[in-house]
Amino acid sequence: MKRKASWENEPFPFEEYFVSAHGKAVFHFPISSNFCLSLIEGEVFLAEDALYRLEKRKGEVLERCFPLEKIEEARFYGYTGIAVCEIRVEGLWLEFCRSRGKDKKNISQLVRIVNEIADGSLQAKDAVFVPKSSTCPRCHRPYAPGSQVCHHCDSKKRFSGRLLAMVRPQLLGILLSMILFGATTLFNLVIPMIQRNLVDGFLQNSDIEYAVSHISSMVLVVLSMALVRVLIVIFSVCRNNLLSRVSNKTVVKMRGDIYRHIQTLSVAGISRHTAGDLISRVSRDTEEISNFLTHQLPNILEQVLTLLFVGTMLFSTDWRLAIFILLPMPFVAILFRVIWRRTQKLYRRQWFESANADTTLHDIFQGVRVVKVYGTEKSEIAKYDKVIANLRDVSVRSEYVWSSLMPYANFLMQVGNFILLYYAGTHILEGQMTIGELTMFTSYVSLIYSPLRWMARVPRMLQRTMTSVSKVFEVLDEEPDVSDAENAREMTIRGEIEIDSIYFGYDENENVLENVSVSIHPGEMLGIVGRSGVGKSTLINLVMRLYDVNKGAIRIDGVDVRDIAQHSLRSQIGVVLQETFLFSGTVYENLVYAKPDATYEEVIRAAKLANAHSFIMKLPDGYHTVVGEKGYTLSGGERQRVAIARAVLHDPKILILDEATSALDTETEKLVQDALAKLCQNRTTIAIAHRLSTLRNATKLLVLDKKSVAEIGTHEELLKQGGIYHDLVMAQRQMSAIKKTKKNPDSL
Amino acid sequence: MDQSFENAVTVFYLNPENCRFYMTEQKILMCSIPTLSFDARVFLAKAFPFEKNEEYLSVLNEEKQEVGMIRDLAVFPEETAELVRSELEKRYFAPKIKKIVKVNERFGFSYWEVETDFGRLSFTVKDIQRSLIRVSEERLFVVDTDGCRYEIENVNELDRKSYSKIQLYL
Ligand SMILES: Nc1ncnc2c1ncn2[C@@H]1O[C@H](COP(=O)(O)OP(=O)(O)OP(=O)(O)O)[C@@H](O)[C@H]1O
Ligand SMILES: [Mg+2]
Numbered sequence: 001m002k003r004k005a006s007w008e009n010e011p012f013p014f015e016e017y018f019v020s021a022h023g024k025a026v027f028h029f030p031i032s033s034n035f036c037l038s039l040i041e042g043e044v045f046l047a048e049d050a051l052y053r054l055e056k057r058k059g060e061v062l063e064r065c066f067p068l069e070k071i072e073e074a075r076f077y078g079y080t081g082i083a084v085c086e087i088r089v090e091g092l093w094l095e096f097c098r099s100r101g102k103d104k105k106n107i108s109q110l111v112r113i114v115n116e117i118a119d120g121s122l123q124a125k126d127a128v129f130v131p132k133s134s135t136c137p138r139c140h141r142p143y144a145p146g147s148q149v150c151h152h153c154d155s156k157k158r159f160s161g162r163l164l165a166m167v168r169p170q171l172l173g174i175l176l177s178m179i180l181f182g183a184t185t186l187f188n189l190v191i192p193m194i195q196r197n198l199v200d201g202f203l204q205n206s207d208i209e210y211a212v213s214h215i216s217s218m219v220l221v222v223l224s225m226a227l228v229r230v231l232i233v234i235f236s237v238c239r240n241n242l243l244s245r246v247s248n249k250t251v252v253k254m255r256g257d258i259y260r261h262i263q264t265l266s267v268a269g270i271s272r273h274t275a276g277d278l279i280s281r282v283s284r285d286t287e288e289i290s291n292f293l294t295h296q297l298p299n300i301l302e303q304v305l306t307l308l309f310v311g312t313m314l315f316s317t318d319w320r321l322a323i324f325i326l327l328p329m330p331f332v333a334i335l336f337r338v339i340w341r342r343t344q345k346l347y348r349r350q351w352f353e354s355a356n357a358d359t360t361l362h363d364i365f366q367g368v369r370v371v372k373v374y375g376t377e378k379s380e381i382a383k384y385d386k387v388i389a390n391l392r393d394v395s396v397r398s399e400y401v402w403s404s405l406m407p408y409a410n411f412l413m414q415v416g417n418f419i420l421l422y423y424a425g426t427h428i429l430e431g432q433m434t435i436g437e438l439t440m441f442t443s444y445v446s447l448i449y450s451p452l453r454w455m456a457r458v459p460r461m462l463q464r465t466m467t468s469v470s471k472v473f474e475v476l477d478e479e480p481d482v483s484d485a486e487n488a489r490e491m492t493i494r495g496e497i498e499i500d501s502i503y504f505g506y507d508e509n510e511n512v513l514e515n516v517s518v519s520i521h522p523g524e525m526l527g528i529v530g531r532s533g534v535g536k537s538t539l540i541n542l543v544m545r546l547y548d549v550n551k552g553a554i555r556i557d558g559v560d561v562r563d564i565a566q567h568s569l570r571s572q573i574g575v576v577l578q579e580t581f582l583f584s585g586t587v588y589e590n591l592v593y594a595k596p597d598a599t600y601e602e603v604i605r606a607a608k609l610a611n612a613h614s615f616i617m618k619l620p621d622g623y624h625t626v627v628g629e630k631g632y633t634l635s636g637g638e639r640q641r642v643a644i645a646r647a648v649l650h651d652p653k654i655l656i657l658d659e660a661t662s663a664l665d666t667e668t669e670k671l672v673q674d675a676l677a678k679l680c681q682n683r684t685t686i687a688i689a690h691r692l693s694t695l696r697n698a699t700k701l702l703v704l705d706k707k708s709v710a711e712i713g714t715h716e717e718l719l720k721q722g723g724i725y726h727d728l729v730m731a732q733r734q735m736s737a738i739k740k741t742k743k744n745p746d747s748l
Numbered sequence: 749m750d751q752s753f754e755n756a757v758t759v760f761y762l763n764p765e766n767c768r769f770y771m772t773e774q775k776i777l778m779c780s781i782p783t784l785s786f787d788a789r790v791f792l793a794k795a796f797p798f799e800k801n802e803e804y805l806s807v808l809n810e811e812k813q814e815v816g817m818i819r820d821l822a823v824f825p826e827e828t829a830e831l832v833r834s835e836l837e838k839r840y841f842a843p844k845i846k847k848i849v850k851v852n853e854r855f856g857f858s859y860w861e862v863e864t865d866f867g868r869l870s871f872t873v874k875d876i877q878r879s880l881i882r883v884s885e886e887r888l889f890v891v892d893t894d895g896c897r898y899e900i901e902n903v904n905e906l907d908r909k910s911y912s913k914i915q916l917y918l
Contacts, residue, residue: 034841039866080797081841081896093789094774098838101894102871349916352877706811 200436
């Protein structure tokens with residue numbers, strides 16, 4: 001209870017209050033609305049006949065009630081950190097409730113339910129409300145977005161179990177290398193013992209004859225020492241080889257797993273992360289985990305073994321001496337802890353700063369053209385200078401902590417040796433201790449401090465690994481939201497597309513498209529026009545099923561796209577996206593991207609069709625010219641033509657062109673258009689264009705406006721209608737008329 | 749910016765002479781602009797939310813298209829300004845952080861517990877470095893996972909304990 005209180009004030013028992021006043025509610029959820037610079041706690045209740053909002057203001061419970069039959073419609077607004085539900089009562093809108101951004105899921109659900117009740121499709125008593133709390137019910141900490149798993153409560157045990165499962169194939173290798181680690185450690189610890197025997201048994205003996213007579217056994221001792229050394233070398237070599245093999249395999253496996261999983265996610269799922277974020281999860285975090293499993297973990301074993309073994313050896317040889325030696329240990333440990341506490345923060349800071357420096361550089365180089373064009377090199381240099389100055393300052397500070405505290409730690413460790421020397425010296429003089437034992441002790445003392453120094457770092461190391469682990473699992477836990485249905489079909493598409501009153505929004509609360517319907521017969525060409533940002537690209541994304549519609553359906557040849565296997569669907573669609581993207585690689589590789597087995601002849605034909613052949617032939621290496629990020633930079637129109645060729649090469653049944661020829665001059669566009677028109681004769685085409693002449697081959701035109709279909713029909717029909725399309729055509733005609741007169745003033 | 753720029757684009761600024769804000773019984777903000785024969789519900793948006801809270805406000809119609817701008821709310825009489833303020837309150841929730849009680853970082857998320865002008869709040873931030881918006885050397889905004897903004901007016905004026913909790917990220 002105490003822990004809860006630290007996260008939340010004790011809530012007012014709205015539910016009890018409500019039940020005593022009105023009986024049981026169908027569902028309810030808490031809200032907190034900002035009002036006159038304070039937050040007011042409240043709760044929303046849906047009863048069978050009315051909607052209530054209860055709020056606690058100045059110690060009193062305020063209640064607002066709206067009978068359901070009076071509510072005509074509800075509306076959701078998502079603002080900056082606020083979610084609002086408005087309702088229409090008797091033709092007038094009013095704000096029913098608002099709350100902090102964390103409640104927006106609940107509020108949008110409420111809006112949906114109220115709307116369903118209003119249009120009669122739902123009885124209030126049957127409403128199902130799934131409280132989507134963004135906080136963990138156990139610890140009251142908020143969840144990560146898109147996740148319903150609390151990272152705080154998710155026990156480490158579960159993580160370790162899953163981690164082990166992930167590296168199971170390599171488990172044997174890891175275990176084996178751990179054993180090898182243990183063995184080399186033990187061997188290392190045996191050496192001081194042999195040394196003692198050597199010193200005590202032979203070297204220290206002044207009786208020459210004894211020594212000579214036992215020379216063979218001395219040789220044996222020396223040999224055994226050499227043997228142990230050799231074994232150490234052999235074991236280390238084996239261990240290191242094994243380790244690098246195992247760690248490589250784990251990294252590769254983990255990367256493969258994550259990469260494969262990311263590929264199954266939908267566009268929406270992937271765009272929840274930035275590319276950099278995903279890259280770092282695939283590469284850096286897996287590296288970190290594998291490093292932990294294959295290096296740190298055996299290391300822990302080694303250090304623990306050393307500590308235990310040396311400890312027992314010291315105590316069993318001479319417990320008083322052992323205590324003396326260990327006396328400074330707590331101080332050393334504390335000092336190391338201090339150093340780590342200080343530097344840990346600085347190191348993280350250093351890490352941040354260096355990441356920052358990287359980003360700054362990345363940005364500057366990416367935008368180098370803009371920098372040059374505006375002549376802002378100087379200020380960019382100054383910006384970078386500042387960033388690296390920060391980095392330098394932090395580095396200097398962490399170095400400073402180390403260099404000013406380390407000598408003390410070293411000194412403290414020496415203290416153990418002084419005690420040892422004094423104690424051992426007196427004991428040797430008194431004949432209670434041998435020189436051999438002294439040698440052994442000194443070796444052990446130097447060995448025992450290393451685990452100590454190392455232990456101080458363990459918590460930080462573990463935390464870093466856990467962070468990586470959880471980041472990796474976070475991606476792996478994401479369910480692919482556009483997934484193949486169980487009975488997804490492979491089918492050969494004829495090309496009939498039916499868009500049946502669909503609703504869609506990228507954000508579930510804000511529709512981009514509403515009630516859009518259109519059908520296209522095989523071989524037809526649909527042209528889509530509309531203002532920038534109206535949702536044209538969105539509509540084709542839905543046809544390709546990069547996203548799923550919220551309501552309604554898209555059917556191809558009468559089959560819902562959700563029932564068609566995704567790869568089957570997309571392999572029969574050819575697309576030229578608005579943002580033409582070419583991979584780094586040769587023109588040829590880019591062209592055959594969707595059809596790797598295309599023949600050279602097919603490639604050339606496709607390129608010719610897209611009017612790309614002639615410029616490709618002018619490139620230094622023809623079709624083998626490297627383009628993309630590192631290579632030859634193509635012009636905007638050239639890139640588009642390569643993209644068109646890529647789209648038609650695999651002979652798609654449905655061709656989608658999103659502003660595919662927008663960067664071409666009108667003449668080249670016409671050439672491409674005519675070629676496409678021939679090609680399109682028996683395939684379905686959807687084309688988006690702002691330049692209306694692009695769409696002159698369209699059998700049907702769709703004008704999108706204000707989220708839905710404004711006009712639909714053929715060019716002539718729409719012209720006659722005199723609506724949006726008519727105005728657009730007129731505006732563009734006027735434009736070209738002006739151009740003509742400018743070019744050719746006589747013709748006036 | 750010279751004359752020609754001004755001639756090329758004109759921004760329609762609203763002032764007490766050319767418009768009237770009022771609120772319906774349902775507490776819906778309305779605006780009537782006789783010259784545009786506009787009289788309907790309006791929405792507000794801050795053009796520079798990090799710097800100007802009551803200046804450069806965009807007044808939008810139901811279709812979210814701008815009908816005009818308020819250059820400075822101060823030119824309006826106090827009652828009108830109050831109406832506009834209460835509408836802005838519905839639109840922006842950006843508490844000011846007075847004290848940082850706790851910042852726990854775990855697995856790439858940080859869990860904050862802070863004292864604000866709205867009382868004690870807790871929220872989660874993903875990837876702190878990318879969620880801090882620095883407006884100036886001392887002023888910054890923290891964006892939580894729900895898109896809510898929390899303002900720190902002056903990092904140097906935070907008490908030592910609070911400062912030390914976020915120092916790392918500055
Ligand atoms: N991935 C996305 N996430 C969130 N919103 C998006 C996303 N893509 C587009 N939008 C929004 O959806 C709306 C429709 O975008 P869309 O790309 O479909 O417009 P469009 O009609 O193709 O415009 P244009 O003619 O400029 O290409 C826009 O308001 C845009 O900001
Ligand atoms: Mg588009």
